[in-house]
Amino acid sequence: MAGVAASETVNADEIYWRNQLLAIRHLRPGTPVPQPRGPLARQLFDDLLHLPDQHDPLPWLQREREPAIALLMLSLIVDFAAQLQAGAQQLRSLPVETATPSAHEQSASYLASVAGLFGQLLTSPAPQGVSTPWGERITETAGADQLVAEMSHLQQQSKLQRELSPNRSQSEPGFKQLLADLLRVPDTVDLLRWLQSERSELSARYVLEYLLRQAFPPVNAFDEKPYTRPSLFPKAHSHITGRLSVSVDRIDFYEQGFAIHLHARISSQDAWRTLKRSTAVFPPQWQGFTSISDDLGHSYLTQLARCERSNQLWWWREQLTLHCYPAVGEAHELLLKSQPTALALYRVPRLGDEIISVPGPSLGEMRVRVPLP
């Protein structure tokens, strides 16, 4: 894949997911990898694992697996709608004896605020009973018609006026906005084709993340597990252009993997402003090394388990814990890389509880070698 030069703007989340896919392909042979739930999800995951490293998975998914990602995306959206309906039903049925007047007010205000997005969808009855989510039962050859029929039923429940070019999820690319758009697609338009032609990039991003997330061991997999060897205190440092300085403080080793504890310092005006009491909800973040490998050529999955951020004068101080999978085995050295080192920026859509990743500054490459005893 093409390298990214310092000073360009990049999406840190996309870099992270691309690197995790590369890591899954190069795990130590025999390492168990949890499989995504559902036949279509497993098929797509398998396709991605067999894709050559030089192919960027996002354009490839859009180009080569467009119908499949549209189908999986629609499944996830229909599941999301059912979940929202169930949540709204619970809110409406808050027991009078325990709910305070403000609870009813808040509940009414929430339903009113989402009515602009979903019409009468959330005041309609939720599906009865528990069924396997669409995302876990859809296949490439069966179920598409029923899924589209389910989405059409949601459209009818919403009683929304249809629009020729619904565009809420273009400016605010979140799940809620995508559902809001799908509710407004005219009857004459094929919903799956609309997803393919109008939201292919967004669908590819969501689907890639959905598939890879399931390949990770749970983030709390290491909690309270015994150490398998003494912790290491590498005291390794690295920095880039005076903007980011990183120290690897400690590595703990477990049966299933290892945890890297780091601290970082990011120079930013936000920190000083926050110190003076203006709020910075999502200042630039560094989320740790995105690529971890060893001297034997094996890679490790990495996920951010914890990040504490605090402002100190004109910089942000971060304390991070990365969980890496699997255990180091026979390796003698770890190589921690950020290639490129991207600062992550997020925003929250006006009506949403979802973090939207937006491009942030790329600072160049960073590598740290950690010899293992």
Next chain:
Amino acid sequence: MLYKYALRTQGIAVVFFLLSVLIVSVAFFGTTRTAHAAASSAPGNPMVATITVGMNIDCSSVPNTAQAQSILQQKHLCQYATSSRSGPSPDIVRGRVCGDCGCLILNLFNARGGYLQWNGEITSTQGPIVNASYAGSWTNNNLSTVGPVARSSGLIFTSDWLDIATFYTRAGTIYGRIDTARDTLWWGGTCTNADSVYNYANVT
């Protein structure tokens, strides 16, 4: 080259200067705090401010004994609290509670793939915090599953501590709450939360 060297030397000098200011301040205020503590009993001259903004039981440190559980149950505390026993609390959102020390904030976000991003934040209006901690829980309302959350900072020196964690909750409407929070100010004062905070996110 010389210019670079000069810049570096200057940089090091500035760092040393700031470091010494910090050490001197901490040492100075540390000493005076002891002196003030002694002087605080003098009538009309309360040198130590005591900031009290309510107390809650710390559910994370309750002993795991039958007696303790029975008392919690009788008194409807922690996991037996009426408000959290069956899904959402009576109020659905109170993401921020502020007192005379600062604010306790809870924001929850959909991190997708069944993951919840939990942002717990403690801010201070009384000068830097040196350490902070809080305890609470999340509940998946669709699956009726719960998870405890107990977090603490190391030694910090900040007016704004944001703790970001990712929890695997599976998809659903997730309610999170912080019942107890506590921080220690640089001069030794302690702040506790005036009330609990709660919020929700629709995790996909």
